[in-house]
Each structure stands twice: as structure tokens, then as C-alpha cells.
Amino acid sequence: MRRRQFLLQTAGLAGATALGTAGLSGCSAETDTPLKLLVASYDKSVGSSIGDQWGSLIAAFKKAHPGIDVALERVPFAKLDQTLAQRVKDGRAPDIAQSNFFAPYAEDGKLYGASDLFDVRTEGDFIRSYAEAGMVNRVQYGLPFLASTPRLFYNKALFKQARVKAPRSWAELREAAQALKAIGVPTPYGLQLGPEAAEDEALAWLLADGGGYAGLTGYDFANPSNIDTLTWLRDNLVKPGLAGPDPKSLSRTDAYAQFLGGRIGMMIAHPVLMGAADKAEFPYAHAPFPKKLGGIAPPVGLNDWLMAFKQNGRREQCGTFLSYLYGRKSATAYGGGQSALPVTGSASDALRKDRRQRPMWDFIDQMPQAQFQPTTLGSWPEVRGAVRRRIGEAVAKDGSPKAVLEALDATAARAEL
Template sequence: MNQQEVARAVRRRQFLLQTAGLAGATAAFGLTGCETREDVKLDLLVASYDKSVGASIGDQWDKVVSTFEKQHAGIRINLERVPYDEIDRTLARRVEEGRAPDIAQSNIFAPYAEDGLLYDMTKLFDIVTQADFIRSFTEAGTVDSATYGIPFLASTPRLFYNKELFRRARVGGAPTSWDELRKAARALKSIGVKTPYGLQFGPEAADDEALSWLLAAGGGYMGDTAQYDFATAANTEALTWLRDEFVGEGLAGAAPAKLNRTDAYAQFLGGEIGMLIAHPVLMGAADQAKVPYAHAPFPGKDGGAAAPLGLSDWLMAFKRGGHRKECGTFLSFLYSGKSALAYGGSQSALPVTYSASDAATGNPSEQPLSAFVEQLSDAQFAPVNMRSWPAVRETIRADVGRAVTEGGEPGTVLAALDKAAAEAEVKAATS
């Protein structure tokens, strides 16, 4: 048995312990024991989703809460749903008003961690459960050497392509380099495909799309000193290539700087886009629409698989209510056994623990997820653990599209991002 198989066996043993209730029971009794106060109410603030692609994520909350309450007398969950696009603002307002929930879902956790408002993972989970979280995700949730952002509804994208359009364009298979990506896009254009590649540089998710390309060229948003560093040679070369070799040739549609993720997914399902970076949530919609698709790793600039982008929502436990033990009991339940699989292993989101990942890839009904799950350990993140990131992210979304459009200057745009990031850092330090 090689080292990888040994590690996998150890993780699977942890999963079996959890599904048998042993790990969850250890966490619960270790954190609460007989000291759990009667009739404690935990306020749980989560996001709700519309009926667009991926609407099913988060739908399991009612069942999870009901099952938890049946197994944990004396702890009641006050579940509140807020529309996804309002969750960050709602949480910020509640915290500002001194009404922070006990547990909340959000895209943002670093400011609350830096302000000392959150419990870190060591105060919530036992050692076995802490070790079961996929390391790349817990590292992304770490602020000042402690993990406060608990990964939830994880994802990592791959290159989706329409197999029928590829067949008609006589493209033999998934591109494995940027040169092959361009050749495939040219072939798709030659048969009349409206948007050979769906470059999602619109304001909805331009930061994710851009980072995928920068990672594929050996760049990124951060330098070696854990500070923002946009105007690097690798980043400049990547955006220049996109401007000249892709967008300039009409291979990314008429207006890539305006193309949002939701619209791109809809156009792929309608056969108007030949290929694009997309998350596993697109699979279910494509299956339902009977689109003949396949997916592959996003190619590195010079060949091979690029470093995959990691995305996650985050759960966090606030100190305000003084319910550390009860929060730990609920979260330990959520991330163990069948509960963990409910929030990962569907086509809406990926598991964030090794044990649930093993279970998802080992379940025949979940085999379509395997390729995505296998990318998780190597996932690279935007600097979500920096207080300034929300402001920097908005600047990227607003400005990065200008770098690849006609007349755009990638070097100038990237230098402006460095300046904006420096200003955001100063503002964050004084807020």
C-alpha cells in the first residue's frame, strides 16, 4: 500500500467512525458533556438561493436542524434565511447593532476574526474533526494562525465544453494548453458558434475568472510576502495574451467584460457558448437540458493542468451569545456523517472534509463529482482571509475587464489594482 492509499485508508476510517456516531459523539460530549444548559437557543443565519442554476444548495437546512434537535435535547435552532445577495450586508448590520447570531454563513469572515468576535476552530471541534477538514480550505479560513472561517458549500471549477459542437468543429478533445484552447475556439468560431469561449469578466464573478487565468500562467493576486501583487510579469503576460490572442480575435464573444456567470451558464445550456470555466453545479442543469458536455482541468498556459481555483462560503461562530459549547455541538454534528454529505457530494457543492470526500468519490451515484473532489487539496484561493479583500474584490470586478478589451492596457490596469489594494489595506487597518 503506497503513501496515498495509506492516507486515504486513515481518512476513510475516520469517516466510518463518524457515520457510526463515534466521532460526532466524541465532539459533542467533549465540548458539552453534562454541562449543556437546558433550552439554549442558537440563532443560525444562512443564505437562501433563487431558482437559477444551483438553486438546490442550502435546501437541506430544515432536515439537518430537525434531526439535530431530535438528538440534542435542550438545544434549539432558530433558523433564519436571507437571500444570498443580502447575506453579507445583513450580517454586517447585525454585528454593528450588537445582534450577531450565534452561527452565520457569509462570504466574509476576516474582519470579524480580527475584531475578536469569533471562536476559532480549536474551541469548537475536537482534534479528529479539525484534522478531517481539507487543509487548503482551512488555510484559506485562517487569520493570524487560527482558523475562524469554517468552509461550507465548497467548489472548484473545471473547463466545460459542448461535445457536439466540438465534434462538428472537428476538435479532438479537451484543450491541454492555451495554444490548444485558442485552436479549439477558432474551430468553434469557424462553424458559427456565437461565443467559442465564455470569458466571464462581467461584474458578477470577474475576480474568479481572472484568477483562474492568472494561476494558469503562474501568477495570482498575492506575492511571496503574503501581500497583494497584481502588476507582475506573469499576470501582465496572461492578460496581454487574452487581449491579443483571444478577445481580439473574437473568440470570447462580443462583450466579455459584461458577461456574468449566470448568463454564461445559460448561454452554454442554450448552445451559444462552446466552452467555459464552470463549477459542478452546471452539471445538473446540463443533464436536465440534455446538453452533451464533458469537463477537464483548466489548462496551464504552456500545458498540463493549471492550479485549480478554490471557492467556498464560510460559517463562523460568534462569541456574543456565550454559547461556545452549544455552537460546537451543532457544528460537529453538521460536519460529521450524513450531515457532511448533505452539504457536499451533491452537484451543487463539494465536501470540505476528507472523509466526506472519500465517501462522495466512492459512491457510484456521485461519481460525476470525483474529478472536482480530486482538485480540492490543490485548490488556490483569493486572499479571503484579508480584511481588505471585499473592497479589493469589487475593484477587480469593476476594472479587470478593461485590460482585455480593444485598446486595453493590462500593465496599467494591474498597476491601478495594486494602488487600489494598498489604499484598501490602509483603510482596513484603521477601520
């Protein structure tokens, strides 16, 4: 929840619907029953709230499709997944819902696939990496929403003072961290392995050395590459005090605040951080996260999901609304901010040609290479919780990467059963 508050407090939701092309043309689907839409709500201190964006979008949709009413319900983000699960269990599923997870519902046959909702052109317009992350048994059920990819942000003033440049390998990252420590930076590298989003930070490092959470046959935590990666982090960043006092307690929200306060020299972060840094006139830059031995690592893909439930038989209306949401007109009207990236090729191309969106270009260019958590596995919600609780222990000064990863494999095996 605190992660979402930070994202929205610092940049608003101007890009929440920066998505892409035409949908189901000529589809009226008139009905007297409103289309039920369940989405997240956020803290009232948020400046440009998602509530305002949904309201504007629904008003525009209603004008274009007067025969379809939309009943919007907002649930606090921290309770969204639980609320949705209970509604589905009680036989009261909404027509369209936002969630962190989609695979459990897809496995139970409760969702419409993308081919049920969109015409061929619109379905094929989703960026392939994001579309595949939304698939179960080769059918796309999860529709990416609030998408992002991270890069390595660094404090330009501190880097200049320490006489270092953006690292292009892990050895250079360690050397830069040592130089930052030498000039008194409390946390040279912000290793965010706290319970807020530890799975994102850990996956970025694992991908950078050829590892990950799962392989072709399912979960695979305790593979040699993963063990080597976490061992390197423990021995080269945590033990020498280059990753702050307690990485397993460092949340993304706190890391962003410390970075903007000059207490963290570099860290993995998402484009939303640019809005806060620009507002504060903070001297930052960003670069691709490096592979261990050099080169550009695959970026982590991050997003929420929208999904359409079958229970109420509203396929046509769901398709009409979602096609409008992901259409070029909506992208033009509501897109172009730093809260989210466009998840369709056409919208990405449009933003890539807009010089006003230049700060987003590097992030947009990464999206086709993005790799994801094992969102296609129905057990991932349970396993993700275990990763958040345990992964930080692996890189503690006295931690055992092998033992922690083997324990995660055991947890995953039980969850699959």
C-alpha cells in the same frame, strides 16, 4: 445573487452539507436560549431550496441534541453580508452565520477558532487547502461551506463538428476557439469577466501561468506574470473575436445559459452545471483547465463561509451544532449532489468510493490543489469589488493590463491602510 439563483435552480442543494467526520462527542450544552443561526435565502423559484435543507438538518440535530434549540433566520443572499455587518456593528451578532467573508471579523477578535469548536480529529479532517483559506494568523476561523472547484466544460457536439479535442495548453485552447468560430459558434470561449464573478474567472487564468492576486507579503496585482496573462487574453482571445462580443459584461449566469443554448463552445464552470446539462440531455464533457504551456493548472477554490461569534458566549453550543453539521452522519443524510463538494477528507473519501457519485470524482480530486482568493486579508471585500469592476477593462481590445493591475494595487494599498 443571480449566480446563487442559477446554482440552486439547476441542481438544488442536495450536497450542501456533504461534509465530514465526528465532532464533539458527549456534549449536551443544554440551554433555554435558542442558538441563533443566520443564513442566506434564495429565490422562491428554487426547486430544492436551502431552506428545506436547513429545516431537515435542524430537525435531525434537535432529535440528537434535545437540549439545544436552534433559531434559524434567513436573509436574502444579496443582503446577507450587509445584514451581518450591521448586526455585528449594533452588538447583535448571531451565534453562527453564513457569509462571503470572515477575515474582518476574525481580525477584530469576534470569532471562535476551529480549535475552540471541534475536537482534534474533526478540526484536522478539513481538506487542508480549504482550511488554510479560512485562516487568519494561522488560526482557522472560516469554516468552508458550499464548496466547489471549476473545470473546463465544452460542447462535445460542437467540438466534434470542429474536429478539435479538449485543449491541453493555451495554444490548443486558441486553436480550438478558432475552429469553433469557423463553424459559426458565436462565443467560442466564454470569458466571464462580468461583475457577477469576474474575480473567479480572472484568477483561474492567472494561476494557470504562475500568477495570482497576492504573494507572501500581501497584494501583488501588477506582477509580470499577471500582465503577461491578461495581455495574452486580450491579444489572442478578445481581439480576434474568440471570446464573444463583450467579456467584461458576461456574467456567470448568462454564460451558463448560453453554453446550454449552444452559443458558447467552452468555458470554465462548476459541477453544478452538470445537473442542468444532464436534465437537458446536453452533450457536454469537462477537462482540467490547462496551464499556458501545457499541464494541469491549479484549480480555483470557491465556497461560502460559516463562522461562530463570541459575543453571546455560546462556544459549546456552537461547537455541538457545527460538529453535527460537519459530521459523517449529516454527510450521509444530506450529501451526494452537484451543488457543493465535501470539504473534509472523510466525506471526500466516502463520495469517492460511491459509484453513484462518479460525476463528482474529478472535482473532488482537485480540491487538495485548490488555490483561493486572498480571503485571509480583512481588506479583501473592498478589493474584490474593485476587481469585479475593473478586471474586464484590462482585456478589452484597447485595454491596458498593466494600467488596470497597477490601479488595483493602488486600491489594495488604500484598503489595507
